[in-house]
Amino acid sequence: MKRNFFVSFIVCLGLSLALPSYGATNEELEQDIKKLEKQLKKLKKKSDKRYKKLKSSIDELSSRLEINGFATASLAKADEAAGAPNGITDNGWSTQSDDIMGLQMSFMMNEKASYTIQMVSKHASDNHAVRTEWSYFAYQINNKLRFRAGRIRIPYYMLSESVEVGYSYNWVRPPTELYNLSSNNAEMMDLTYQHSFGLFNTTSRLWVGRQADIQNLGGGLEMIFTSDNIVGFTFDVNKGPYSGHFGALYVPKVSNTFSGSEEGQQVTALGGAAENLLQTARAAALDVDPMLAAFSGVIAAGEAADISYSLAGAGETTTDDIFASVDGVARITEGREIQHINSETYYVNIGGAYDNGTLQIMGEFTRFDIENTLLQGLEGGYLAAAYRVSDKWTPFITYSTTRTHNNRRERAVTNSLTEQLTAAYAAQYGALVADPTVQGIAAGMAAATSDPIWTPEYLVGATAGTIAAVTSGIFESVVSGFQIKSNTKTIGVRYDLMPGVAFKAQLDASEAEDGFVSAGGLGGPGNPDKVKVLSFAIDTVF
Amino acid sequence: MRILTKLSSILCFLTLLAVSSAQAQIVIIVHPDNPIESLSDEQASNLFLGKTKTFPNGQTAVPIDQEPGNDARTMFAEKVLKRNESQIKAYWSRLIFTGKGKPPKMVEDGEEMIGLISMNPSLIGYVEKDEVDDSVKVVYTSP
Numbered sequence: 001m002k003r004n005f006f007v008s009f010i011v012c013l014g015l016s017l018a019l020p021s022y023g024a025t026n027e028e029l030e031q032d033i034k035k036l037e038k039q040l041k042k043l044k045k046k047s048d049k050r051y052k053k054l055k056s057s058i059d060e061l062s063s064r065l066e067i068n069g070f071a072t073a074s075l076a077k078a079d080e081a082a083g084a085p086n087g088i089t090d091n092g093w094s095t096q097s098d099d100i101m102g103l104q105m106s107f108m109m110n111e112k113a114s115y116t117i118q119m120v121s122k123h124a125s126d127n128h129a130v131r132t133e134w135s136y137f138a139y140q141i142n143n144k145l146r147f148r149a150g151r152i153r154i155p156y157y158m159l160s161e162s163v164e165v166g167y168s169y170n171w172v173r174p175p176t177e178l179y180n181l182s183s184n185n186a187e188m189m190d191l192t193y194q195h196s197f198g199l200f201n202t203t204s205r206l207w208v209g210r211q212a213d214i215q216n217l218g219g220g221l222e223m224i225f226t227s228d229n230i231v232g233f234t235f236d237v238n239k240g241p242y243s244g245h246f247g248a249l250y251v252p253k254v255s256n257t258f259s260g261s262e263e264g265q266q267v268t269a270l271g272g273a274a275e276n277l278l279q280t281a282r283a284a285a286l287d288v289d290p291m292l293a294a295f296s297g298v299i300a301a302g303e304a305a306d307i308s309y310s311l312a313g314a315g316e317t318t319t320d321d322i323f324a325s326v327d328g329v330a331r332i333t334e335g336r337e338i339q340h341i342n343s344e345t346y347y348v349n350i351g352g353a354y355d356n357g358t359l360q361i362m363g364e365f366t367r368f369d370i371e372n373t374l375l376q377g378l379e380g381g382y383l384a385a386a387y388r389v390s391d392k393w394t395p396f397i398t399y400s401t402t403r404t405h406n407n408r409r410e411r412a413v414t415n416s417l418t419e420q421l422t423a424a425y426a427a428q429y430g431a432l433v434a435d436p437t438v439q440g441i442a443a444g445m446a447a448a449t450s451d452p453i454w455t456p457e458y459l460v461g462a463t464a465g466t467i468a469a470v471t472s473g474i475f476e477s478v479v480s481g482f483q484i485k486s487n488t489k490t491i492g493v494r495y496d497l498m499p500g501v502a503f504k505a506q507l508d509a510s511e512a513e514d515g516f517v518s519a520g521g522l523g524g525p526g527n528p529d530k531v532k533v534l535s536f537a538i539d540t541v542f
Numbered sequence: 543m544r545i546l547t548k549l550s551s552i553l554c555f556l557t558l559l560a561v562s563s564a565q566a567q568i569v570i571i572v573h574p575d576n577p578i579e580s581l582s583d584e585q586a587s588n589l590f591l592g593k594t595k596t597f598p599n600g601q602t603a604v605p606i607d608q609e610p611g612n613d614a615r616t617m618f619a620e621k622v623l624k625r626n627e628s629q630i631k632a633y634w635s636r637l638i639f640t641g642k643g644k645p646p647k648m649v650e651d652g653e654e655m656i657g658l659i660s661m662n663p664s665l666i667g668y669v670e671k672d673e674v675d676d677s678v679k680v681v682y683t684s685p
Contacts, residue, residue, distance in 0.1 A: 136641065162640050388629075499627040
């Protein structure tokens with residue numbers, strides 16, 4: 001007990017001795033702490049200020065700079081080796097056919113002026129290359145008027161401008177009967193006027209532009225085409241669930257420059273056919289001149305009979321043009337360059353849609369004419385319906401069709417030309433049979449093969465048959481090569497995983513009608529007439 | 543017997559829930575100084591989908607949206623725009639990537655919406671009916 005008391009006394013003493021000195025340090029410390037607190041407050045104020053400044057400048061920047069993107073990942077397979085779009089074949093699943101990635105940056109200079117750039121990478125047609133598809137300056141003049149200048153998508157059809165943004169529609173890809181143009185952008189200026197008449201909202205747009213593009217035709221062949229002074233107009237009207245669209249554009253002149261390489265020689269069947277014709281003649285040791293004379297005879301006969309026909313509805317094409325064209329194709333195979341100048345091209349497009357949020361019906365009809373060329377005008381359209389059965393599932397169906405103009409007339413012309421060529425050749429028949437060279441070859445062949453069939457008549461007749469067949473083939477491929485009449489039936493479903501992500505599955509059954517081809521390569525010699533394509537896609541926007 | 547009671551209470555709760563969610567209404571609001579007295583759902587839809595940029599009287603209109611995930615936004619989309627969130631996204635994606643328009647600016651909630659609308663006569667927005675106060679004017683009430 002005593003001891004305990006003693007210990008606590010010592011401790012107390014020690015503490016009381018120690019405390020005064022500790023107390024003095026404490027006061028100093030407190031002052032130091034107060035000082036430090038002040039400094040800290042100052043610093044905090046400063047950093048808060050800095051942070052606020054930074055935050056507001058970031059906010060300002062983010063409200064001035066908008067970045068948006070879209071992407072499609074796809075999987076597709078066809079039941080035929082040819083005729084399907086985007087390079088889809090029956091050779092395994094194609095993983096790149098409809099793949100696309102787009103990134104858009106839009107910078108607001110102020111409330112009215114902005115600059116937008118959209119870069120797109122398409123796998124199927126472009127080997128992952130990133131291209132600046134859109135790049136334009138926009139100026140909102142007032143609530144109703146807007147001006148833009150730069151690289152902008154040409155509004156050929158109702159959905160042309162948004163065709164790459166898969167998320168914006170139900171299909172994996174829009175009907176390829178219509179949406180198969182690979183070259184869609186122009187340097188243009190446009191003026192858009194938005195006006196509402198009561199509940200009718202209208203948007204009118206007038207634009208002028210210039211287009212220059214290089215298309216890779218495959219096999220070392222390239223086509224550079226330019227068109228200047230394109231003028232276009234679109235009109236859109238909307239009221240509640242109904243909307244309508246009208247578009248027209250006029251191209252005064254298109255010039256195509258083809259350039260090919262030596263490897264391009266095998267590319268054109270037409271060049272091959274012309275080559276065959278000459279080889280057949282040479283193999284038969286025939287003087288080519290009478291044959292060429294026969295050709296000239298036909299051309300002369302055709303011109304005398306005033307055989308000229310319309311390929312594009314309005315322009316007149318003469319037989320000369322056909323041969324000029326054959327000549328042109330032959331020149332491509334020689335690796336030269338040719339320039340083919342078309343005259344006017346017109347596009348007219350009418351579309352309509354009904355969308356009440358559950359039921360969607362959409363249709364579009366378009367027609368284009370090119371004058372004075374072997375390329376023919378096209379007309380086509382589609383009708384689509386979709387029904388949102390739940391928040392997530394939207395099944396849809398589509399029927400689309402396209403055809404070239406005046407098919408029947410052109411066919412009649414082809415037949416008539418072949419007939420006349422055969423007749424012209426027959427007119428030379430007698431002279432050829434009596435020709436000493438032909439008689440000599442026939443006698444030589446008969447002696448060499450010990451076959452009495454080799455008479456001058458047989459030799460000339462066989463050659464005539466070959467020539468008629470080949471010539472007819474040439475005309476067929478010149479004219480029917482461009483004769484399109486095809487349709488596609490589509491059934492599919494869109495599943496909205498979440499806002500911004502949609503999964504789609506689609507089955508297309510396409511066919512080229514009897515004696516016609518499709519733009520996608522159906523029909524014609526060696527090609528299937530029908531193809532079914534099964535496609536899947538995941539579409540995102542962000 | 544016990545199960546039945548339980549079931550009936552669950553049913554009762556569900557019915558209440560259904561009734562209460564069915565009763566939740568959306569109101570479209572403007573600044574009290576805005577001369578507009580009423581709007582139809584179609585007129586409102588035109589403004590919020592960027593189809594028109596002016597009030598029926600020709601005055602400039604700036605629509606303000608609420609952020610995705612807010613009940614008010616979901617109801618507004620369903621009752622006025624007649625689209626779900628995915629359809630709205632698809633609609634705007636078509637306009638954004640063709641340079642034809644962009645979606646309205648967004649606020650976090652009804653409170654921020656009312657605060658903003660009460661300060662600027664050009665603005666138009668929406669909140670749930672029970673959120674509304676005197677600082678703004680109601681021009682449309684959803685069924």
